[in-house]
Amino acid sequence: MKKVIKISFICFICLFFIFLIFSSVILHNAFKHASNINFDKDLLISASSKIELYNNNNELIKNTTHNKVVEIEKIPDFVKNAFISIEDKKFYSHCGINYKRIIKSMINNLKSGYIKEGGSTISQQLIKNTHLSGEKTFDRKIKELILTKKLEKNFTKDDILECYLNVIYFGNSFYGIENASLGYFNKTTSELSLNEACVLAGLIKAPKKYSPILNYENSFKRKNLVLKEMLKDGYITQQNYDDNINKDITLYLSTSSIKNIYEQAVLDEAEKLLHLTEQDLKLLNAKIYTYLDENVQNNIIDIVNNDNFYHKNSFGNTADSAVVVIDNETGGINAFYGKCDYNLIDIKRQPGSTIKPILVFSPALEKGIICPESQILDEKINIDGYSPNNVGNIYHGYVSATEA
Numbered sequence: 001m002k003k004v005i006k007i008s009f010i011c012f013i014c015l016f017f018i019f020l021i022f023s024s025v026i027l028h029n030a031f032k033h034a035s036n037i038n039f040d041k042d043l044l045i046s047a048s049s050k051i052e053l054y055n056n057n058n059e060l061i062k063n064t065t066h067n068k069v070v071e072i073e074k075i076p077d078f079v080k081n082a083f084i085s086i087e088d089k090k091f092y093s094h095c096g097i098n099y100k101r102i103i104k105s106m107i108n109n110l111k112s113g114y115i116k117e118g119g120s121t122i123s124q125q126l127i128k129n130t131h132l133s134g135e136k137t138f139d140r141k142i143k144e145l146i147l148t149k150k151l152e153k154n155f156t157k158d159d160i161l162e163c164y165l166n167v168i169y170f171g172n173s174f175y176g177i178e179n180a181s182l183g184y185f186n187k188t189t190s191e192l193s194l195n196e197a198c199v200l201a202g203l204i205k206a207p208k209k210y211s212p213i214l215n216y217e218n219s220f221k222r223k224n225l226v227l228k229e230m231l232k233d234g235y236i237t238q239q240n241y242d243d244n245i246n247k248d249i250t251l252y253l254s255t256s257s258i259k260n261i262y263e264q265a266v267l268d269e270a271e272k273l274l275h276l277t278e279q280d281l282k283l284l285n286a287k288i289y290t291y292l293d294e295n296v297q298n299n300i301i302d303i304v305n306n307d308n309f310y311h312k313n314s315f316g317n318t319a320d321s322a323v324v325v326i327d328n329e330t331g332g333i334n335a336f337y338g339k340c341d342y343n344l345i346d347i348k349r350q351p352g353s354t355i356k357p358i359l360v361f362s363p364a365l366e367k368g369i370i371c372p373e374s375q376i377l378d379e380k381i382n383i384d385g386y387s388p389n390n391v392g393n394i395y396h397g398y399v400s401a402t403e404a
Contacts, residue, residue: 051281053263055292056327056334061263068178070189072162075177078194080161081235082201086226088122089233091161096123096152097145123148126164132283169278170200171207171214173260173267183260184212186252194236195244198226212249220249261337262297266290291332296325300337315392361401372402 055061072080084091090098098121120128127147151160170180177200181189185196192200202222203210212219224245231241267278270288274281281288300323303309310318322338364370378396381387 051267051278051285052287053266053292054287054289055294056290056332058289061290061292061294068176068182069166070176070178072158072165074190075162075165076190076192076197078230078235079177079189079192079197079201080165081233082194082197082226082230083122083161083165083204085229085233085235086201087125087204089229091122092157094121096148097121120144121148122164123151123160125168126160127151129167129169130163168204169207171203171211173264184251194227194240195223195247195249198223198230198244199249202226212251216249223249262290262292262335265336266292291327291330291334293325293334297335297337300325300335304337304339361404365401370401372400374401375399376401376404378404 053061088098124144127144131147132144155163166176166178168177169175170177170184172183174180174183177189180200181187181192181196184200185192187196199212199219199222202225203212203219205222208214210219210222227236227241227244230236231238266288267281270276270281270286271278276284304321304323309321312318320339323336324333325335326332327334361370365372370376375398377398378390380389380395
């Protein structure tokens, strides 16, 4: 038995050393290959979305290369601290890479059985968003580490933070904190409240998941997490925390952000079809041609937002609205829009009674079970305990199939 244990131990040691040698060779070659990658200062300064979208006449409709840049001196301290608290607590003390955080994230990921945490610092995120693609490969990670080291040697911490806040993606086609502030709250960065700053800081981890437009509840919880971390780090007082923890997120969407819905749908579709992230498309300087008819799009936006078309019923409810305009020849979508509190891009909602003509009346007519004048009794029913109600519990007795 002892002999078996001894042989097993020797085999384990041999395999371990083989693994170390093999890993060392891979790491050496990876670092040697990655060390040749150029660090481009201009990419940090001018980095922005290079995605160009064209309408149905092949005219440029949205060029997101122009970012509104805000200097670090004009960004309130509590705004900067919100990002540092939630994204990189040791930003001003580490050398670009937080090794302890990486090790901790690896351990937590191993425990959970999936990748739920990242160990990237603000410096690493900046490099990833300006120099590298979104692919998750070993080689790309090595390049990220090397370029991050070069970044830290060439820029001060304030320079890095300024670049980061001006190029990071905030969802809804907003790159940079100034664009996001104007888009979500119709304010400049210097005018943001603590509550709003925490919303923006919270959503960059996953812009769709924590979007205040698309996923309000997620955004609210994430905002409060940022507040909690800021309190823990000593950036805000208990009173600041108490004043904002239950405060709602109030959006003041600008006209430009409202009109982004078509463009955002295009980018989402491109991601699905090409299996690329929006960041990848940006780095590729992608040009995307669409079926958008800008005149029609602007018209339906004006119509949908016209309060004269909405009236409350006796129960205080106001009708919903959504419009899709499709080109008869190509089948392409020329325009679409709906109320701003809807995420029309991937809305999941029951069709309600609007499905009845398709699934109930049409088959009955087709089978000859009813005709347009057939009388149908509208009354309270109970089917094995299932007893649905009409709105307001109002029943109409016998009505024709046409009226029904």
